[in-house]
Structures are given as structure tokens and as C-alpha cells.
Amino acid sequence: MQPAESNVIKLARLTVACTHCSLRDVCNPSGAERSARAELDAIVRRRQPLARGQHVFRAGEPFRAIYCVRSGCIKTYATTDDGEEQVTGFHLPGELIAIDAMGMERLPTAAVALETSSICEIPFDRLNALARRIPGLTEQLFALLTQEIAHYQTLLLLVSRKTAEARLAAFLLSLSMRFGRRGFSPSEFYLSMSRNDIGNFLGMAVETVSRVFTRFDEEGLITVRRKYVRIHDLEALREVAGRPRLEHALQAQF
Amino acid sequence: MQPAESNVIKLARLTVACTHCSLRDVCNPSGAERSARAELDAIVRRRQPLARGQHVFRAGEPFRAIYCVRSGCIKTYATTDDGEEQVTGFHLPGELIAIDAMGMERLPTAAVALETSSICEIPFDRLNALARRIPGLTEQLFALLTQEIAHYQTLLLLVSRKTAEARLAAFLLSLSMRFGRRGFSPSEFYLSMSRNDIGNFLGMAVETVSRVFTRFDEEGLITVRRKYVRIHDLEALREVAGRPRLEHALQAQF
DNA sequence: CGATGTGTTGAGTTCACTCAAACTTAGTGG
């Protein structure tokens, strides 16, 4: 009984991951969606589920494939020459990782599971071969890369122009939206990343992350208890996320 | 006499821009460099020189081409919903702009000349057509995009983990390296961007930019007078650029 | 030669950091 039920859950989650996958509408522009989708499916490989703390890949390894998260949560991070780490993203089911390595020899970032996670592997050479035959696929890959660039532009703006409160609000809104889009609750979820990871990602100290969480809780915007988060006032959170840090510099722009 | 001399200079600069262009080794991997280069040359269009303050394009315009800076300096910037600006880069001769729009409908960032500048236009549809015939070109375009992503990862790390001094030192080093690579002096150059632009780009107030410049000058690292900069101690500057901001958070990583 | 924009310098303030300690939870072995 237990195994059966767990299978049901797994299948449900896998379906979610597939129908909401970032590669889902890879072939929409061209008419021949059906066959293209089938071909894409054929080259995708399911990998063994990863336990918390296991790496999908490490920085510097040769780049061979891109990956799609099916369930769980994957953290990606870059390491600098002087050993510093910068968390570059948290990836939920349906989202792709290692796309920042397309066209590179080696992976610039590492990826590690924050909880038990399952992923799909899409060998890059086979994807490339497919792209040569399917019109529109290359354009879709370009689009994925430019979306990645847009992600960094947003993040940069967030970190350099916004207060700690605005950053965390934006972070929660981002998670909410992405959970919602994938069929999970947008107002209630568990944070699989530590306060340390959040702080690193948003460029603030762990203590500040913790303090801002409690402040939001006290103000009634959210309820937070450790990993659990419930968003009460989405609109107020949006208002907070918009608050700029450099009032002065902004005035000077106009 | 004057016109002739100015022509000589112009030609020299153009040559610099071409032999050091980012698209220069676009076709190296495949053997047929020569013909590919010629074909690429054929689709490149020279545009009228731009005066200071003139836009190459604005955010939201339909994306049709990527551009290569031949001379001068181009600033790119993103604008958010709430009207805030984020300078995303300064582009020197030989560097490409609008590559963050490849595969998008519309341009996400705007580009404006900071001084009299000349640029090349490479229509994207023709580049795509070329890519279909020349093996390796698509991979090169992917590489350009991932380099752009790497640029943002670096910038993010810089803004979120480094002190104001480290940011400005890194900024100067970046300019120095890029000028040097393009055949200009790596130790002596003019900043065509304002303090405001620098501050915006690096996420710090104008006054701080100014103060750090004078501090570097007093310490003998550089000589700075308005737009003019001369780097005296490259190694010391590298040392400063490496200084992290969050000593605490970093220790917690290990 | 004022005018305007850009850059510099000074004074005071504040937000987020560091250091320190207490508390909570999850995991481990007696």
C-alpha cells in the first residue's frame, strides 16, 4: 500500500514537471510539434534521484548535457579564484540547469540538491543534432540563454539598488510565482534552502535574512516558521519589493 | 592636412576594431575560415557615426540586429517597470552589443553613445542564415551568450560581495585589460562615462565613486583627474579588487 | 562672463554588518 501510494505521488510530480517543463514549448513555432516533442523525449534520460547534498555536477567538469529538474530543488553556485561562493539560483521542478554552459568547454557553475530531487539529463550533442533538423529549436535555445541573461540583469538590479527588505520580498514573490506556475500553491510552501543560501544569493548577511523574515511576520505580511512560509498579503509584499535603496542616485537619473 | 591625418587615425582605429573584433574568430573551429570571414564581412553594415548622447537603439524596439563597436564607447542599460535604470555595461571597440536580445522579439536594454562612436550592424536574420550554412557559427553565438552570462555572474559577485574600493578597482582593471587587448594603452586612458554611470553600474553612490577615486590617487595607486586615469600600481589594484565585503558570511561557507 | 552640468569635499546619519550568545531542530549513539 505504501509503495503504491508513493508511486502515485511520484507520477503526479513527474507529470507536473513534464507538462510545465521549460523545454515544453520548444517546438511550438514550427508546426511539427508532435514529432519534434517525441524526438526530444527520446534523447532525454532520467537520472537516479539525488539525495540532499549530492551534486548534479561540479564547476570545471566538462560540459556534456543540460538538465531539467523533475522534483525537489537544485542550487547552482559559482566559485571564484579566491574561493568565494556565489549562489546563482535555486531551481524548481520544470526549470533547466547548466544552460549557462552551452557552447562552453567546461561547466562554470556547480549544482547541488537541497533536498531529495530527481532530474532529467539532455545530452547536448544530441540536442544539437536535433536542432540541426528541427527548425526553431536553435531559436528556442537562444531564447533560453537570453532569459538566463535577463534573470541576471534582474538579480543585479535587485542586489545593487534595493534594500534588504525589498530583496527578500522579491525573492519570496519569485518563488511564489514559480511554484504557482508549476501547479503548486503560490501562497504556501517550504523553503528547501538555508538562510545562509538565501543570504548568499541576495547578497546579505544570514542574520539580516532572519531579522527581515521576523519583521515581515510581525507586520502580518507572511507567517514564517523555519522552512515553512505562508504569504498573507501578496500586494503589500509587491509594494515592499519595489522600494529602491538609492533614492538620491535615482533622482539624478532624470 | 587635418582631414588627411584624421583619416589615418580613423582607419587605424577601424583596423583595430576589425582584427580585434569579438566575431573575429567566429569561424576558427571550422577549417573554412577565409570564405566564412568573407561572407560575414558581406552582411556587416557600417552605420553613420553616432554623436555623444545618440541612441543606437532603445529598450522595447524590435530586435533586428546585433552591433559591434568600431570606435568610441557605448553604454547599455536596462529600465525597470518603476522607471529605475541599471547600467549593464560599457562597450569598447571590438565588443558586441544587443547580444542579450538574440532569440527575443524585442530589445531588453537600450544603448547610447558616451562619445562620438562608430558601429557595425549585423542583421540577425542574415547572420542566422549564415549560421545554417557554416558549421561552428551557431556554437560561436552560443559562446557569446554564455560569455555574457559569465559577465553578469562576475558583476553580481562584485556588487554583492565586495567593498566600494574593490568594485572600483575591479572596474579599472577590467577597462585596463580590455583597452590593452584592443591595442590601446592598458595603463592610461580616458573614462568616457560619468561618475554617475560608474556609480550606477557598480551599485554605489556618485559621491562614493568620487571619494574612492581620490583615495586611490592619494595612495599612489593611480593618478586621476576628471576623465583622465593613469594606473601606477596594477598589482596593488588587483589586491584591492580581491577584498571581500562579507568576511563573516564567507567563513560560514566552510 | 554668467550659466549649467559634472565632479569633489564635508558633516551627519543609517542600514546592514560583525561579534556574541541563546535557542531549536535533527541526527547519533549509549
Added chain:
DNA sequence: CCACTAAGTTTGAGTGAACTCAACACATCG
């Protein structure tokens, strides 16, 4: 099963780097 440990989180106190506001200096230009 519970004490014990380790890791992660929260809370408190004090500090400092970078911000804001304000005034001044310098350059460019009609």
C-alpha cells in the same frame, strides 16, 4: 528512549561603511 552533539536559526548590542544632504569647485559653452 533520551542525553548529547552539531548544525542551523534567532535575537541582542555595538560598529562602521556607505549613504544622504549640502555646499563648493571646476570646466564647458552659448
